[in-house]
Amino acid sequence: MVNKRKSQRPNVIVIMSDDHGHWALGSAGNTEIHTPNLDSLSKAGIRFENFFCASPVCSPARASFLTGRIPSQHGVHDWIRSGNVAKHELNPEIKNEPIFADENERIEYLHGIQAYTDILSKSGYQCGLSGKWHLGDSLNPQKGFSHWFTIARGGCNYYESDIVIDGDIKIETEYITDVITKDALSFIDKQAKTEDPFYLSVHYTAPHSPWEYGQHPKEMIDLYKDCPFESVPEEPNHPWQIDSAPRGEGEKRKELLQGYYAAITAMDRGIGEILNKLKEINLLEDTLIFFTSDNGMNMGHHGIWGKGNGTFPQNMFDTSVKVPTIVSRPGHIPAGVVNMDLLSHYDFMPTLLDYLGLKDEYAAERPGKSFAPLLRGESLNNPDDVVIYDEYGAVRMIRTQKWKYIHRYPYGPHELYHLVEDPEERHNLVNMESTLVIRESLKSKLDDWFVLYANPHKDGVRECVTGYGQLGLAGTFAKGRNNYKQRRNRNDY
Numbered sequence: 125m126v127n128k129r130k131s132q133r134p135n136v137i138v139i140m141s142d143d144h145g146h147w148a149l150g151s152a153g154n155t156e157i158h159t160p161n162l163d164s165l166s167k168a169g170i171r172f173e174n175f176f177c178a179s180p181v182c183s184p185a186r187a188s189f190l191t192g193r194i195p196s197q198h199g200v201h202d203w204i205r206s207g208n209v210a211k212h213e214l215n216p217e218i219k220n221e222p223i224f225a226d227e228n229e230r231i232e233y234l235h236g237i238q239a240y241t242d243i244l245s246k247s248g249y250q251c252g253l254s255g256k257w258h259l260g261d262s263l264n265p266q267k268g269f270s271h272w273f274t275i276a277r278g279g280c281n282y283y284e285s286d287i288v289i290d291g292d293i294k295i296e297t298e299y300i301t302d303v304i305t306k307d308a309l310s311f312i313d314k315q316a317k318t319e320d321p322f323y324l325s326v327h328y329t330a331p332h333s334p335w336e337y338g339q340h341p342k343e344m345i346d347l348y349k350d351c352p353f354e355s356v357p358e359e360p361n362h363p364w365q366i367d368s369a370p371r372g373e374g375e376k377r378k379e380l381l382q383g384y385y386a387a388i389t390a391m392d393r394g395i396g397e398i399l400n401k402l403k404e405i406n407l408l409e410d411t412l413i414f415f416t417s418d419n420g421m422n423m424g425h426h427g428i429w430g431k432g433n434g435t436f437p438q439n440m441f442d443t444s445v446k447v448p449t450i451v452s453r454p455g456h457i458p459a460g461v462v463n464m465d466l467l468s469h470y471d472f473m474p475t476l477l478d479y480l481g482l483k484d485e486y487a488a489e490r491p492g493k494s495f496a497p498l499l500r501g502e503s504l505n506n507p508d509d510v511v512i513y514d515e516y517g518a519v520r521m522i523r524t525q526k527w528k529y530i531h532r533y534p535y536g537p538h539e540l541y542h543l544v545e546d547p548e549e550r551h552n553l554v555n556m557e558s559t560l561v562i563r564e565s566l567k568s569k570l571d572d573w574f575v576l577y578a579n580p581h582k583d584g585v586r587e588c589v590t591g592y593g594q595l596g597l598a599g600t601f602a603k604g605r606n607n608y609k610q611r612r613n614r615n616d617y
Contacts, residue, residue: 517589
Protein backbone atom coordinates (compact mmCIF):
# COMPACT_ATOMS: atom_id res chain seq x y z
CA MET A 125 0.00 0.00 0.00
CA VAL A 126 1.34 3.43 -0.94
CA ASN A 127 -0.03 6.48 0.82
CA LYS A 128 0.12 9.67 -1.22
CA ARG A 129 -1.26 12.01 1.40
CA LYS A 130 0.94 15.07 1.90
CA SER A 131 0.32 16.65 5.27
CA GLN A 132 1.31 20.22 5.96
CA ARG A 133 2.75 18.98 9.23
CA PRO A 134 4.33 15.58 9.91
CA ASN A 135 2.65 12.82 11.82
CA VAL A 136 4.03 12.17 15.30
CA ILE A 137 4.48 8.87 17.12
CA VAL A 138 5.72 8.83 20.72
CA ILE A 139 6.78 5.37 21.89
CA MET A 140 7.21 5.17 25.65
CA SER A 141 8.55 2.16 27.53
CA ASP A 142 8.04 1.60 31.25
CA ASP A 143 10.90 1.28 33.79
CA HIS A 144 13.48 1.08 31.02
CA GLY A 145 17.01 1.88 32.15
CA HIS A 146 19.12 3.96 29.77
CA TRP A 147 21.74 1.22 29.97
CA ALA A 148 19.38 -1.47 28.57
CA LEU A 149 19.82 -0.66 24.90
CA GLY A 150 22.14 -2.19 22.32
CA SER A 151 23.03 1.13 20.71
CA ALA A 152 23.96 2.48 24.15
CA GLY A 153 26.70 -0.13 24.45
CA ASN A 154 24.89 -3.09 26.03
CA THR A 155 26.17 -6.05 24.01
CA GLU A 156 23.98 -8.62 25.81
CA ILE A 157 20.54 -7.24 25.04
CA HIS A 158 18.74 -7.76 21.72
CA THR A 159 17.21 -4.45 20.53
CA PRO A 160 17.78 -4.50 16.74
CA ASN A 161 14.90 -2.17 15.85
CA LEU A 162 15.73 0.44 18.47
CA ASP A 163 19.35 0.21 17.38
CA SER A 164 18.28 0.85 13.78
CA LEU A 165 16.17 3.77 14.95
CA SER A 166 19.28 5.19 16.65
CA LYS A 167 21.27 4.89 13.42
CA ALA A 168 18.47 6.64 11.51
CA GLY A 169 18.27 9.56 13.93
CA ILE A 170 19.62 11.05 17.15
CA ARG A 171 20.27 9.07 20.31
CA PHE A 172 20.45 11.22 23.43
CA GLU A 173 22.99 10.08 25.99
CA ASN A 174 21.94 12.46 28.77
CA PHE A 175 18.14 12.59 28.78
CA PHE A 176 16.34 12.69 32.14
CA CYS A 177 12.83 12.11 33.45
CA ALA A 178 11.22 14.78 35.64
CA SER A 179 10.58 12.31 38.46
CA PRO A 180 11.92 8.75 38.80
CA VAL A 181 8.54 7.04 39.07
CA CYS A 182 5.72 6.40 36.62
CA SER A 183 2.76 8.77 37.01
CA PRO A 184 4.64 11.99 37.92
CA ALA A 185 7.07 11.42 35.05
CA ARG A 186 4.25 10.80 32.56
CA ALA A 187 2.31 13.83 33.75
CA SER A 188 5.39 16.03 33.32
CA PHE A 189 6.13 14.64 29.87
CA LEU A 190 2.55 15.28 28.75
CA THR A 191 2.12 18.77 30.24
CA GLY A 192 5.65 20.18 30.31
CA ARG A 193 5.14 20.97 34.01
CA ILE A 194 7.04 19.61 37.00
CA PRO A 195 5.26 17.51 39.67
CA SER A 196 5.12 20.51 42.01
CA GLN A 197 3.06 22.25 39.33
CA HIS A 198 0.66 19.50 38.26
CA GLY A 199 0.36 17.79 41.66
CA VAL A 200 1.03 14.17 40.70
CA HIS A 201 3.81 13.17 43.10
CA ASP A 202 3.72 9.37 43.19
CA TRP A 203 2.47 6.49 41.10
CA ILE A 204 -1.34 6.60 41.10
CA ARG A 205 -2.74 3.83 43.25
CA SER A 206 -6.31 5.13 43.45
CA GLY A 207 -8.44 7.14 41.04
CA ASN A 208 -7.89 5.03 37.93
CA VAL A 209 -11.39 3.53 38.08
CA ALA A 210 -14.32 3.30 40.52
CA LYS A 211 -14.90 -0.32 41.48
CA HIS A 212 -18.61 0.15 42.16
CA GLU A 213 -19.02 1.06 38.47
CA LEU A 214 -17.29 -2.08 37.20
CA ASN A 215 -18.85 -5.27 35.91
CA PRO A 216 -19.86 -7.62 38.74
CA GLU A 217 -17.47 -10.34 37.57
CA ILE A 218 -14.38 -8.14 38.06
CA LYS A 219 -15.34 -5.44 40.59
CA ASN A 220 -14.27 -7.55 43.57
CA GLU A 221 -10.88 -8.48 42.15
CA PRO A 222 -8.05 -7.62 44.61
CA ILE A 223 -6.36 -5.41 41.99
CA PHE A 224 -9.20 -2.89 42.39
CA ALA A 225 -9.15 -2.82 46.20
CA ASP A 226 -8.09 0.85 46.45
CA GLU A 227 -10.15 2.08 43.49
CA ASN A 228 -13.08 3.91 45.08
CA GLU A 229 -13.58 6.85 42.72
CA ARG A 230 -12.43 8.12 39.34
CA ILE A 231 -10.05 11.08 39.58
CA GLU A 232 -8.88 13.07 36.55
CA TYR A 233 -5.56 14.12 38.04
CA LEU A 234 -4.67 16.53 35.23
CA HIS A 235 -8.08 18.23 35.01
CA GLY A 236 -7.69 21.80 33.79
CA ILE A 237 -3.99 21.40 32.96
CA GLN A 238 -3.11 21.78 29.29
CA ALA A 239 -1.23 18.95 27.58
CA TYR A 240 0.57 19.11 24.26
CA THR A 241 -2.03 16.70 22.87
CA ASP A 242 -4.72 19.32 23.60
CA ILE A 243 -2.84 21.73 21.35
CA LEU A 244 -2.27 19.11 18.65
CA SER A 245 -5.94 18.13 18.66
CA LYS A 246 -7.05 21.75 18.28
CA SER A 247 -4.55 22.13 15.43
CA GLY A 248 -6.08 19.36 13.34
CA TYR A 249 -4.25 16.27 14.58
CA GLN A 250 -6.18 13.09 15.23
CA CYS A 251 -4.75 11.89 18.53
CA GLY A 252 -4.62 8.25 19.58
CA LEU A 253 -3.49 6.40 22.69
CA SER A 254 -2.43 2.75 22.47
CA GLY A 255 -1.25 1.52 25.86
CA LYS A 256 -0.62 2.78 29.35
CA TRP A 257 -2.20 5.99 30.69
CA HIS A 258 -1.93 5.84 34.52
CA LEU A 259 -2.99 9.44 35.12
CA GLY A 260 -6.45 8.80 36.52
CA ASP A 261 -9.97 8.10 35.22
CA SER A 262 -8.73 5.53 32.75
CA LEU A 263 -12.16 4.76 31.31
CA ASN A 264 -12.67 8.20 29.79
CA PRO A 265 -10.62 9.78 26.95
CA GLN A 266 -8.81 12.95 28.00
CA LYS A 267 -6.36 15.53 26.68
CA GLY A 268 -7.52 15.64 23.07
CA PHE A 269 -7.37 11.88 22.45
CA SER A 270 -10.11 10.61 20.14
CA HIS A 271 -8.75 7.05 20.07
CA TRP A 272 -8.44 5.56 23.57
CA PHE A 273 -7.09 2.07 24.18
CA THR A 274 -5.44 1.75 27.55
CA ILE A 275 -4.77 -0.21 30.74
CA ALA A 276 -7.36 0.05 33.50
CA ARG A 277 -4.80 0.79 36.21
CA GLY A 278 -1.04 1.24 35.85
CA GLY A 279 0.89 -2.00 35.97
CA CYS A 280 -0.59 -5.34 34.94
CA ASN A 281 0.39 -8.90 34.21
CA TYR A 282 1.62 -9.53 30.69
CA TYR A 283 -1.09 -12.15 30.30
CA GLU A 284 -4.53 -11.73 31.91
CA SER A 285 -4.21 -7.93 31.79
CA ASP A 286 -7.02 -5.47 32.52
CA ILE A 287 -7.59 -3.25 29.49
CA VAL A 288 -10.08 -0.51 28.57
CA ILE A 289 -12.05 -0.78 25.35
CA ASP A 290 -14.96 1.54 24.56
CA GLY A 291 -15.31 2.67 28.17
CA ASP A 292 -15.43 -0.84 29.60
CA ILE A 293 -12.86 -3.16 31.17
CA LYS A 294 -12.09 -6.62 29.87
CA ILE A 295 -9.43 -9.16 30.76
CA GLU A 296 -7.08 -9.73 27.83
CA THR A 297 -5.41 -13.14 27.64
CA GLU A 298 -3.01 -12.31 24.78
CA TYR A 299 0.48 -10.97 25.56
CA ILE A 300 -0.14 -7.29 26.35
CA THR A 301 2.89 -6.01 24.42
CA ASP A 302 1.52 -7.59 21.24
CA VAL A 303 -1.98 -6.29 21.99
CA ILE A 304 -0.70 -2.71 22.28
CA THR A 305 1.26 -3.09 19.03
CA LYS A 306 -1.79 -4.40 17.16
CA ASP A 307 -3.92 -1.50 18.33
CA ALA A 308 -1.24 0.97 17.25
CA LEU A 309 -1.03 -0.63 13.81
CA SER A 310 -4.81 -0.49 13.45
CA PHE A 311 -4.83 3.22 14.32
CA ILE A 312 -2.07 3.96 11.79
CA ASP A 313 -3.90 2.05 9.05
CA LYS A 314 -7.09 3.97 9.74
CA GLN A 315 -5.41 7.36 9.79
CA ALA A 316 -3.44 6.67 6.62
CA LYS A 317 -6.76 6.77 4.74
CA THR A 318 -7.57 10.30 5.92
CA GLU A 319 -6.29 13.76 5.07
CA ASP A 320 -5.52 14.73 8.65
CA PRO A 321 -2.09 14.36 10.29
CA PHE A 322 -2.09 12.03 13.26
CA TYR A 323 -0.45 11.82 16.65
CA LEU A 324 -0.07 8.44 18.37
CA SER A 325 1.15 7.56 21.86
CA VAL A 326 2.33 3.94 21.95
CA HIS A 327 2.80 3.39 25.67
CA TYR A 328 4.07 -0.10 26.39
CA THR A 329 3.98 -1.60 29.87
CA ALA A 330 7.30 -3.30 29.06
CA PRO A 331 9.70 -3.81 30.68
CA HIS A 332 7.88 -3.14 33.99
CA SER A 333 7.62 -6.13 36.34
CA PRO A 334 6.49 -8.93 36.58
CA TRP A 335 9.50 -10.73 35.11
CA GLU A 336 9.01 -14.27 36.40
CA TYR A 337 8.88 -17.26 34.06
CA GLY A 338 5.50 -17.53 32.39
CA GLN A 339 5.07 -13.77 32.02
CA HIS A 340 6.86 -13.51 28.66
CA PRO A 341 6.98 -15.55 25.45
CA LYS A 342 9.27 -18.56 25.69
CA GLU A 343 11.16 -17.62 22.53
CA MET A 344 12.08 -14.29 24.12
CA ILE A 345 13.12 -15.88 27.42
CA ASP A 346 15.22 -18.48 25.56
CA LEU A 347 17.25 -15.72 23.91
CA TYR A 348 18.83 -15.13 27.30
CA LYS A 349 19.09 -18.67 28.70
CA ASP A 350 22.90 -18.61 28.41
CA CYS A 351 23.37 -14.91 29.08
CA PRO A 352 25.85 -14.20 31.92
CA PHE A 353 24.26 -10.74 32.49
CA GLU A 354 27.63 -9.10 32.91
CA SER A 355 25.95 -5.89 31.74
CA VAL A 356 24.15 -5.72 35.10
CA PRO A 357 26.16 -5.31 38.32
CA GLU A 358 25.65 -7.74 41.18
CA GLU A 359 26.11 -5.85 44.42
CA PRO A 360 25.07 -6.17 48.08
CA ASN A 361 21.59 -4.83 48.84
CA HIS A 362 21.44 -1.08 49.32
CA PRO A 363 20.67 -0.29 52.98
CA TRP A 364 17.66 1.81 51.92
CA GLN A 365 16.12 -0.91 49.69
CA ILE A 366 12.40 -1.39 50.24
CA ASP A 367 9.95 -4.03 49.02
CA SER A 368 9.38 -2.50 45.61
CA ALA A 369 10.50 -4.39 42.52
CA PRO A 370 11.08 -8.14 42.69
CA ARG A 371 14.69 -9.06 43.46
CA GLY A 372 16.80 -12.10 44.17
CA GLU A 373 20.16 -13.82 44.02
CA GLY A 374 21.54 -16.75 42.06
CA GLU A 375 18.94 -18.49 39.90
CA LYS A 376 16.22 -16.06 40.99
CA ARG A 377 18.35 -13.14 39.82
CA LYS A 378 18.84 -14.84 36.46
CA GLU A 379 15.09 -15.50 36.11
CA LEU A 380 14.24 -11.86 36.79
CA LEU A 381 16.90 -10.51 34.44
CA GLN A 382 15.82 -12.91 31.72
CA GLY A 383 12.28 -11.58 32.10
CA TYR A 384 13.40 -7.96 32.07
CA TYR A 385 15.53 -8.39 28.96
CA ALA A 386 12.87 -10.53 27.28
CA ALA A 387 10.25 -7.82 27.89
CA ILE A 388 12.48 -5.26 26.16
CA THR A 389 13.18 -7.52 23.20
CA ALA A 390 9.49 -8.33 22.78
CA MET A 391 8.72 -4.60 22.81
CA ASP A 392 11.51 -4.03 20.30
CA ARG A 393 9.81 -6.58 18.02
CA GLY A 394 6.59 -4.57 18.22
CA ILE A 395 8.45 -1.35 17.45
CA GLY A 396 9.84 -3.07 14.35
CA GLU A 397 6.30 -3.87 13.22
CA ILE A 398 5.33 -0.21 13.60
CA LEU A 399 8.36 0.94 11.60
CA ASN A 400 7.62 -1.62 8.88
CA LYS A 401 4.02 -0.45 8.71
CA LEU A 402 5.13 3.14 8.17
CA LYS A 403 7.47 2.01 5.39
CA GLU A 404 4.73 -0.10 3.80
CA ILE A 405 2.31 2.83 3.55
CA ASN A 406 5.00 5.33 2.59
CA LEU A 407 4.73 7.42 5.76
CA LEU A 408 8.10 6.84 7.42
CA GLU A 409 9.66 10.09 6.17
CA ASP A 410 6.47 11.96 7.01
CA THR A 411 6.44 10.80 10.64
CA LEU A 412 8.44 12.14 13.57
CA ILE A 413 9.24 9.22 15.91
CA PHE A 414 10.24 9.88 19.50
CA PHE A 415 11.21 6.97 21.74
CA THR A 416 11.77 7.29 25.48
CA SER A 417 10.97 5.67 28.83
CA ASP A 418 8.91 7.12 31.67
CA ASN A 419 11.82 6.69 34.12
CA GLY A 420 15.04 4.76 34.60
CA MET A 421 15.55 1.47 36.41
CA ASN A 422 17.99 -0.29 38.70
CA MET A 423 18.25 -4.05 38.28
CA GLY A 424 20.94 -4.41 40.92
CA HIS A 425 22.69 -1.13 40.17
CA HIS A 426 23.87 0.40 43.46
CA GLY A 427 22.44 -2.70 45.11
CA ILE A 428 18.91 -1.47 44.24
CA TRP A 429 16.06 -3.23 42.49
CA GLY A 430 13.61 -0.54 41.42
CA LYS A 431 13.65 3.09 40.34
CA GLY A 432 13.39 6.20 42.55
CA ASN A 433 11.12 4.38 44.96
CA GLY A 434 13.34 1.33 45.05
CA THR A 435 14.62 2.91 48.25
CA PHE A 436 13.28 5.01 51.09
CA PRO A 437 14.18 7.78 51.22
CA GLN A 438 13.87 7.91 47.46
CA ASN A 439 17.04 7.93 45.37
CA MET A 440 18.18 10.07 42.44
CA PHE A 441 20.96 7.95 40.99
CA ASP A 442 21.46 8.40 37.25
CA THR A 443 20.27 4.83 36.78
CA SER A 444 16.91 5.97 38.18
CA VAL A 445 16.60 9.33 36.42
CA LYS A 446 18.29 8.82 33.02
CA VAL A 447 16.12 7.43 30.24
CA PRO A 448 16.89 6.01 26.79
CA THR A 449 15.79 8.55 24.20
CA ILE A 450 15.85 8.48 20.39
CA VAL A 451 14.37 10.84 17.78
CA SER A 452 14.10 9.89 14.12
CA ARG A 453 12.59 11.14 10.88
CA PRO A 454 14.53 9.91 7.85
CA GLY A 455 15.44 12.63 5.42
CA HIS A 456 14.61 15.41 7.87
CA ILE A 457 16.57 14.77 11.09
CA PRO A 458 20.34 14.11 11.21
CA ALA A 459 21.16 10.40 11.23
CA GLY A 460 23.66 8.49 13.34
CA VAL A 461 24.13 11.27 15.91
CA VAL A 462 24.85 10.71 19.60
CA ASN A 463 23.97 13.88 21.48
CA MET A 464 25.56 14.65 24.87
CA ASP A 465 23.50 17.70 25.93
CA LEU A 466 21.64 17.60 29.24
CA LEU A 467 17.93 17.45 28.41
CA SER A 468 14.74 16.58 30.26
CA HIS A 469 11.23 15.28 29.66
CA TYR A 470 9.93 18.75 30.49
CA ASP A 471 11.80 19.95 27.38
CA PHE A 472 9.77 17.69 25.09
CA MET A 473 6.56 19.73 24.90
CA PRO A 474 8.24 23.01 23.86
CA THR A 475 10.43 21.08 21.42
CA LEU A 476 7.52 19.33 19.72
CA LEU A 477 5.45 22.50 19.42
CA ASP A 478 8.48 24.40 18.10
CA TYR A 479 9.22 21.69 15.55
CA LEU A 480 5.60 21.64 14.37
CA GLY A 481 5.29 25.43 14.33
CA LEU A 482 2.54 25.50 16.97
CA LYS A 483 2.19 28.19 19.62
CA ASP A 484 1.97 27.63 23.38
CA GLU A 485 0.26 30.47 25.19
CA TYR A 486 1.46 29.18 28.57
CA ALA A 487 5.10 28.64 27.57
CA ALA A 488 6.39 31.11 30.17
CA GLU A 489 4.89 29.01 32.96
CA ARG A 490 6.73 25.88 31.89
CA PRO A 491 10.40 25.26 32.75
CA GLY A 492 11.39 23.44 29.57
CA LYS A 493 13.34 24.79 26.61
CA SER A 494 13.08 23.68 23.00
CA PHE A 495 15.84 21.49 21.62
CA ALA A 496 14.27 21.58 18.15
CA PRO A 497 17.49 23.13 16.72
CA LEU A 498 19.15 19.75 17.27
CA LEU A 499 16.50 18.13 15.10
CA ARG A 500 17.43 20.59 12.36
CA GLY A 501 21.12 19.76 12.61
CA GLU A 502 21.98 22.89 14.59
CA SER A 503 23.51 23.37 18.04
CA LEU A 504 21.89 24.61 21.21
CA ASN A 505 22.88 27.99 22.58
CA ASN A 506 24.99 27.97 25.75
CA PRO A 507 24.82 24.21 26.34
CA ASP A 508 27.28 24.51 29.27
CA ASP A 509 24.68 26.50 31.19
CA VAL A 510 22.04 23.76 31.02
CA VAL A 511 21.02 22.42 34.42
CA ILE A 512 18.70 19.46 35.00
CA TYR A 513 16.29 19.37 37.92
CA ASP A 514 14.39 16.41 39.28
CA GLU A 515 12.00 15.78 42.16
CA TYR A 516 10.20 13.00 43.99
CA GLY A 517 8.14 14.37 46.87
CA ALA A 518 10.55 16.01 49.30
CA VAL A 519 13.63 14.78 47.42
CA ARG A 520 15.09 17.20 44.88
CA MET A 521 18.06 17.04 42.54
CA ILE A 522 20.13 19.51 40.55
CA ARG A 523 22.57 18.12 38.00
CA THR A 524 25.16 19.71 35.73
CA GLN A 525 27.71 18.03 33.49
CA LYS A 526 30.16 17.99 36.39
CA TRP A 527 28.14 17.88 39.61
CA LYS A 528 25.00 16.43 41.14
CA TYR A 529 23.46 17.65 44.39
CA ILE A 530 20.49 15.93 46.06
CA HIS A 531 18.58 17.66 48.87
CA ARG A 532 16.03 15.89 51.06
CA TYR A 533 13.63 18.08 52.98
CA PRO A 534 13.58 18.78 55.83
CA TYR A 535 16.58 17.00 57.39
CA GLY A 536 18.41 15.01 54.74
CA PRO A 537 20.47 13.00 54.21
CA HIS A 538 21.88 15.02 51.32
CA GLU A 539 24.30 13.93 48.61
CA LEU A 540 26.93 15.56 46.38
CA TYR A 541 28.80 13.78 43.59
CA HIS A 542 31.59 14.95 41.31
CA LEU A 543 30.45 13.20 38.16
CA VAL A 544 33.66 13.76 36.21
CA GLU A 545 35.76 11.85 38.72
CA ASP A 546 32.95 9.67 40.06
CA PRO A 547 30.46 8.92 37.23
CA GLU A 548 28.98 5.95 39.11
CA GLU A 549 28.12 8.13 42.13
CA ARG A 550 30.03 6.12 44.73
CA HIS A 551 31.59 8.88 46.83
CA ASN A 552 29.29 11.32 48.60
CA LEU A 553 31.22 14.58 49.08
CA VAL A 554 28.43 16.53 50.75
CA ASN A 555 30.14 16.88 54.14
CA MET A 556 33.59 17.79 52.87
CA GLU A 557 34.81 21.30 53.62
CA SER A 558 36.44 21.50 50.19
CA THR A 559 33.03 21.21 48.48
CA LEU A 560 31.24 23.85 50.58
CA VAL A 561 31.24 26.53 47.86
CA ILE A 562 29.91 24.27 45.09
CA ARG A 563 27.36 22.74 47.46
CA GLU A 564 25.98 26.13 48.50
CA SER A 565 25.92 27.32 44.88
CA LEU A 566 23.95 24.30 43.71
CA LYS A 567 21.57 24.49 46.66
CA SER A 568 20.90 28.15 45.89
CA LYS A 569 20.14 27.39 42.23
CA LEU A 570 17.91 24.51 43.27
CA ASP A 571 15.90 26.69 45.65
CA ASP A 572 15.55 29.54 43.18
CA TRP A 573 14.33 27.23 40.41
CA PHE A 574 11.60 25.66 42.53
CA VAL A 575 10.52 29.03 43.89
CA LEU A 576 10.11 30.15 40.29
CA TYR A 577 8.13 27.14 39.05
CA ALA A 578 6.52 25.28 41.96
CA ASN A 579 2.87 25.89 42.77
CA PRO A 580 2.65 26.40 46.57
CA HIS A 581 -0.67 24.54 46.59
CA LYS A 582 0.92 21.44 45.00
CA ASP A 583 4.51 21.65 46.22
CA GLY A 584 6.02 18.23 46.78
CA VAL A 585 7.97 19.21 49.89
CA ARG A 586 4.63 19.68 51.66
CA GLU A 587 3.41 16.20 50.80
CA CYS A 588 4.08 12.95 52.65
CA VAL A 589 5.28 11.07 49.58
CA THR A 590 6.48 7.59 50.49
CA GLY A 591 6.83 5.84 47.13
CA TYR A 592 3.92 3.54 47.95
CA GLY A 593 1.35 5.25 45.75
CA GLN A 594 -0.93 8.31 45.57
CA LEU A 595 -4.57 8.00 46.63
CA GLY A 596 -5.98 11.42 45.80
CA LEU A 597 -5.34 15.00 44.69
CA ALA A 598 -2.41 16.80 46.27
CA GLY A 599 -2.19 19.82 48.53
CA THR A 600 -5.16 22.10 49.09
CA PHE A 601 -7.27 19.73 46.96
CA ALA A 602 -6.62 16.73 49.20
CA LYS A 603 -9.77 17.07 51.37
CA GLY A 604 -7.82 16.25 54.50
CA ARG A 605 -6.95 12.71 53.41
CA ASN A 606 -3.63 10.93 53.67
CA ASN A 607 -3.04 10.64 49.94
CA TYR A 608 0.15 8.61 49.89
CA LYS A 609 -0.22 4.91 50.58
CA GLN A 610 2.15 3.36 53.10
CA ARG A 611 2.08 -0.25 51.88
CA ARG A 612 1.32 -1.87 48.56
CA ASN A 613 1.57 -4.89 46.30
CA ARG A 614 4.79 -4.30 44.39
CA ASN A 615 3.37 -5.50 41.07
CA ASP A 616 0.68 -2.81 41.07
CA TYR A 617 2.84 0.31 40.92
